[in-house]
Amino acid sequence: MWRSKSDPVQLLKYVLPSKDDDRPAVVYWLHDASCNRPGYDGYVGVAYVHRLAARINEHRRSARFKGQEFKVTILSEDHVNSCYLYEFVLRPIPNIGWNRAHGGARGFTGGVPQRVETKLKIGDGNRGRKRPDLSARNTLMNKKRPAVTCPHCNKTGRGPGMLQWHFKNCKHRVP
Secondary structure, three states: OOOOOOOOOHHHHHHHOOOOOOOOOEEEEHHHHHHOOOOOOOEEEEEEEEHHHHHHHHHHHHHOOOOOOOEEEEEEEEEHHHHHHHHHHHHHOOOHHHHHOOOOOOOOOOOOOOOOOHHHHHHHOOOOOOOOOOOHHHHHHHOOOOOOEEEOOOOOOOHHHHHHHOOOHHHOOOO
């Protein structure tokens, strides 16, 4: 997660969004009849106030909550940074309640181990699919570029490599 649990500055950089935002946001809790504690049960998330209804509809349509009747409770409405901090307090580690990832603005599921069935499903979807050969396209693009000659070493070529290694960057250039 973060390098040092004792360094609050690193923790804040990890939990808060990368850019400052002053739009109002809410911390919401999705729960059913079996859930009674927001810190341990259900799903906790953050959404901007103007996007809350759309976010709830996304949850209703998602395969994770398909056929599951849940209620929505607003836990807090505040500045977006405060909401992400509150979500991190409720979900400091992955796999609490229905959440797969930890809370905070960077609550992505990278690093959360996938089930074997999921890995097989991804592999089956990609199996037999050939990646396109882009060498012909790249060669064609290079032929469209004009040939240029370096005045310092008289090397002729096309494309960005000439600009990177020749002209003002040429090793034969006399300063």
